[in-house]
Amino acid sequence: MTALKSSPLALRLTAFLVLLGLIATVFQSFAPAYLSENNLHALLRHMSVNGLTAIGLTFVIVVRHFDLSFPGVASLGAMTLGWMLANDFTLMQSVAGGIAIGLVAGLINGNVISYLRLPDIVTTIATGGVAVGLSYFYSNGTSISENFFMSGILDLNDSRFLSLDMPVVILLAAAIVAFIVLHCTRFGRAFYATGENRRSAAFSGIRVRAYVLTAFGLCGALACLAITLLVASSGAANVTAGNQLMMPAFAAVYLGAALFGAPSIPATLGGTLLMSAMLNGFTLLAIPYYYSDAIVSTVLIAAIGIFDPKLTTLLGGLFSRQPAR
Amino acid sequence: MTDMTMTTAERAAAKRGPDVNGFFLRYGLFLLLVLVMLLFAWLRPSFISAGNINDMLRSTSIAALMFLGLTWIIAAGEIDVSFMSVAALANMVVAGLVVSGNGWAVACLAGLLVGVVFGLANGVLVAIFRLPALVITIATGGLAGSIAAAIGLGTSISLSSTGFVGSLLHINLGVLPLLTVIVAFLYGLAWFVQERLTFGHYLYALEQNRAAVIEAGVPANRLLLILYGLSGVVSALAGILLTADLSSGQPYIGTSYFIDGLTAVLLGGMALKFGKPNVIGTVTAVLLLAALLSGAALLGWTDAQRQIVRGVLLLCGVAVVVWARRKTRAHI
Numbered sequence: 001m002t003a004l005k006s007s008p009l010a011l012r013l014t015a016f017l018v019l020l021g022l023i024a025t026v027f028q029s030f031a032p033a034y035l036s037e038n039n040l041h042a043l044l045r046h047m048s049v050n051g052l053t054a055i056g057l058t059f060v061i062v063v064r065h066f067d068l069s070f071p072g073v074a075s076l077g078a079m080t081l082g083w084m085l086a087n088d089f090t091l092m093q094s095v096a097g098g099i100a101i102g103l104v105a106g107l108i109n110g111n112v113i114s115y116l117r118l119p120d121i122v123t124t125i126a127t128g129g130v131a132v133g134l135s136y137f138y139s140n141g142t143s144i145s146e147n148f149f150m151s152g153i154l155d156l157n158d159s160r161f162l163s164l165d166m167p168v169v170i171l172l173a174a175a176i177v178a179f180i181v182l183h184c185t186r187f188g189r190a191f192y193a194t195g196e197n198r199r200s201a202a203f204s205g206i207r208v209r210a211y212v213l214t215a216f217g218l219c220g221a222l223a224c225l226a227i228t229l230l231v232a233s234s235g236a237a238n239v240t241a242g243n244q245l246m247m248p249a250f251a252a253v254y255l256g257a258a259l260f261g262a263p264s265i266p267a268t269l270g271g272t273l274l275m276s277a278m279l280n281g282f283t284l285l286a287i288p289y290y291y292s293d294a295i296v297s298t299v300l301i302a303a304i305g306i307f308d309p310k311l312t313t314l315l316g317g318l319f320s321r322q323p324a325r
Numbered sequence: 326m327t328d329m330t331m332t333t334a335e336r337a338a339a340k341r342g343p344d345v346n347g348f349f350l351r352y353g354l355f356l357l358l359v360l361v362m363l364l365f366a367w368l369r370p371s372f373i374s375a376g377n378i379n380d381m382l383r384s385t386s387i388a389a390l391m392f393l394g395l396t397w398i399i400a401a402g403e404i405d406v407s408f409m410s411v412a413a414l415a416n417m418v419v420a421g422l423v424v425s426g427n428g429w430a431v432a433c434l435a436g437l438l439v440g441v442v443f444g445l446a447n448g449v450l451v452a453i454f455r456l457p458a459l460v461i462t463i464a465t466g467g468l469a470g471s472i473a474a475a476i477g478l479g480t481s482i483s484l485s486s487t488g489f490v491g492s493l494l495h496i497n498l499g500v501l502p503l504l505t506v507i508v509a510f511l512y513g514l515a516w517f518v519q520e521r522l523t524f525g526h527y528l529y530a531l532e533q534n535r536a537a538v539i540e541a542g543v544p545a546n547r548l549l550l551i552l553y554g555l556s557g558v559v560s561a562l563a564g565i566l567l568t569a570d571l572s573s574g575q576p577y578i579g580t581s582y583f584i585d586g587l588t589a590v591l592l593g594g595m596a597l598k599f600g601k602p603n604v605i606g607t608v609t610a611v612l613l614l615a616a617l618l619s620g621a622a623l624l625g626w627t628d629a630q631r632q633i634v635r636g637v638l639l640l641c642g643v644a645v646v647v648w649a650r651r652k653t654r655a656h657i
Contacts, residue, residue, distance in 0.1 A: 066459055068406075112640075116644070116647075117647065118640075118643050118644060118647050119643065119647070121404060121459060122587055122591060122639065122643050123640065123643060125583075125584060125587055125639070126584070126587075126588075126636045126637075126639035126640040126643065127636065127640070128636075129584045129632055129633075129635060129636035129639070130632070130633050130636035130637060130640075132629075132632055133629045133630065133631075133632030133633035133636060134629075134633065135629075136627065136628070136629030136632075137629065140627070140629075141628075141629065246463075247463070247464075247467050250460060250463060250464075251464075254460060288475070288478070288479065289479070290471055290474035290475050290478075290479050290576075291471060291475055292471070293467040293468070293470060293471035293474075294467070294468050294471035294472060294475070296464075296467065297463075297464040297465065297466075297467035297468040297471065298464075298468060300460070300463075300464040300467075301450070301461065301464045301465070301468075304456050304457070304460060304461065304464075305450070305454065305456065
C-alpha cells in the first residue's frame with residue numbers, strides 16, 4: 001500500500017465519500033425506502049454490531065497478526081450471556097460475564113501466540129473450535145431466550161440516547177475510546193511499532209509481547225460486546241450467533257485499510273459503513289441472506305486487489321507502455 | 326521469527342539430548358493411532374467389526390483426498406482455508422445438476438471445473454499477484470460457500486440415485502473399499518513426488534526461504550499456482566464423492582472438514598519430519614481423526630465434546646510442532 005500512501009488524505013476521503021454516495025444513489029433508485037429514516041436506523045444498528053467486532057480485529061491486524069477465533073468466542077460469549085440471564089443474574093452481571101469470557105479467551109490466544117510463540121492462524125482456529133464446542137454445554141445447543149423480557153436486555157437494542165439508537169451510541173463510544181488510545185497516545189503508537197517491525201520495536205523498549213497480548217484480549221472482548229448487541233436485537237442467544245461476524249469484520253478492516261492506506265480506527269469505521277450500506281441495500285432488494293457472504297467476499301477480493309500496490313503498478317505499467325508501442 | 330532467542334547452551338543441549346525424544350516425535354503419531362484403535366476396540370468390540378472398518382476407511386479416503394493439496398500448500402509455507410468450501414460447492418453443483426436432470430458424468434465434470442476455477446483463482450491471486458493468502462482464501466472460501474448455499478436456496482438437496490459414483494464408492498475388495506486403494510495409490514505417488522523428486526525439495530525450500538528459492542532460479546510463483554490448482558481439484562473431487570456418499574448435496578458440509586483438515590496436516594507434520602507437513606503424516610492423522618470420530622460415536626459422545634477434543638488435538642499438535650522445530654533446527 002506504499003504506492004498510494006503518498007496521496008493526500010483529502011483525496012482518499014473524497015474517494016470514500018464518492019463511493020458511499022454511489023452506493024446510496026444506486027440503491028435509492030432501486031429501493032425508494034433506502035434513505036428513509038427507519039432504514040437508516042436499521043442500517044446503523046446493523047453497522048454497530050459489525051463495527052465493534054471490526055474495531056477489535058483492527059488492533060490484531062495492526063500488530064500484524066490474525067485472529068480467526070472471534071466468531072467462536074462470540075458464540076461462547078452469547079451463550080454465557082443467555083445462560084446467566086436465564087439463571088436470574090442481573091443484566092449488568094450477565095453482560096459483564098459475557099464480555100469477561102471474551103476477554104479471557106482473547107488473553108489465552110494472546111498468551112499462547114506472544115509468549116509461547118505458536119503460529120497465530122492455526123492457534124486461533126483451534127481455540128475458536130474449542131470455544132464453539134464449549135458453547136454447546138450451556139443448553140446442549142438449543143437457543144436460550146428465557147427471562148430476556150424481564151431482564152431488560154432488549155432495551156440495549158431499543159432504547160435511545162440523544163435520538164440515536166443505543167447500539168450506535170455504544171459503537172461511537174467504543175470507537176472514540178479506541179481512536180484516542182490507538183492514535184493519540186504513546187501506548188497506541190506502540191501497537192503500530194510492534195506491527196511494523198517487531199525487532200526494532202523491542203529494541204526501542206516496547207514490550208511487544210504485552211502489546212500482542214493486549215490486542216488479542218481487546219479483540220475477544222469487543223467481539224463479545226458486539227454479540228451482546230446482536231443477542232439484544234434478536235432476543236435469543238444461539239450457538240451459531242458468532243458465525244456471521246467473521247466475513248464482515250475482515251472485509252471492513254481490509255476495505256478500510258485499502259481505502260485509507262493503513263489499518264486505523266476511522267478506516268475500519270469507514271469500511272464497516274460501506275459494507276453495511278451495501279448489505280442493507282441488498283436486503284431491501286429482497287436478495288436472500290445466503291448471498292451476503294458472496295457480496296462481502298467479492299468486495300473484499302476487489303478491495304485488496306485494486307488497492308494493492310503491486311497490481312496497480314503492474315496495470316499502470318501496462319497503460320503507460322501502450323502509447324510507446 | 327522464532328530462531329533469534331536460542332542460546333549457545335541450548336543448542337549444545339539439543340545436540341547432546343537423548344534420541345528417545347526424537348523417536349517419540351518421529352513415530353509418536355503412529356503409536357497414538359494404534360493406542361486409540363486398541364482402546365476403542367477394547368471398550369466397544371463393534372469398533373473393529375468389518376462393517377465399521379469399511380465405513381471408516383471410506384470416510385477416511387474422502388477426507389484424505391481433500392487434504393492432499395492442503396498438505397503441500399502448508400508444506401510450502403502458505404495457507405488455504407477455502408478447501409472445504411470448494412468441496413461444498415462441488416458437492417452442491419453436482420447435486421443441483423443431477424436433480425435438474427443432467428447425467429452424473431456431466432455433473433461430475435462441472436464439479437471438477439468448479440475446483441479448477443477456484444484453485445486457479447486462489448493461485449493467481451496469491452501466487453502471481455502476491456496478495457495475502459489467508460485473507461484471499463477466506464474471501465474465495467466465503468464466495469464458494471455462499472454460491473453453494475444459493476444453489477440449494479439455503480437448504481440441502483437430496484438425491485434419489487447416486488449414479489456411477491455411488492457404485493464406485495461401494496465396490497469393495499474384501500474389507501477394503503476400492504476408493505481406499507485408489508487414494509492410497511495417489512498418496513503413494515504424492516509421497517514419491519514430495520520425497521524423491523526435486524519438486525518436493527522445492528516445496529520444503531519454499532517454506533524455509535522463499536527469496537532464496539526465487540534467487541536460485543526456481544519458478545516459485547508457478548509452483549505455488551500449481552499447488553493451489555491441485556488443492557482446488559482434489560477438494561472438488563472429494564466434494565463429488567461426498568455427494569454420492571451422502572446421496573445429497575449439503576451446502577454447509579465444509580465446516581466439519583475445516584478444523585479436521587488443518588489438524589490432520591499439522592498433526593501429520595509432526596510425524597516423521599519434525600513439523601514439516603508430509604503426506605504419510607497427513608494420512609495417519611486422518612485415520613486417527615476418523616478413529617476418534619467413529620469411536621466417539623460408539624461411546625455416545627456429543628458433537629460438542631468431539632469438537633473440543635479436535636480443537637485440543639490441533640493445539641497440542643501445533644505446540645509439539647513448534648517445540649520440535651525449535652529443538653531440531655540447531656542440527657539440521
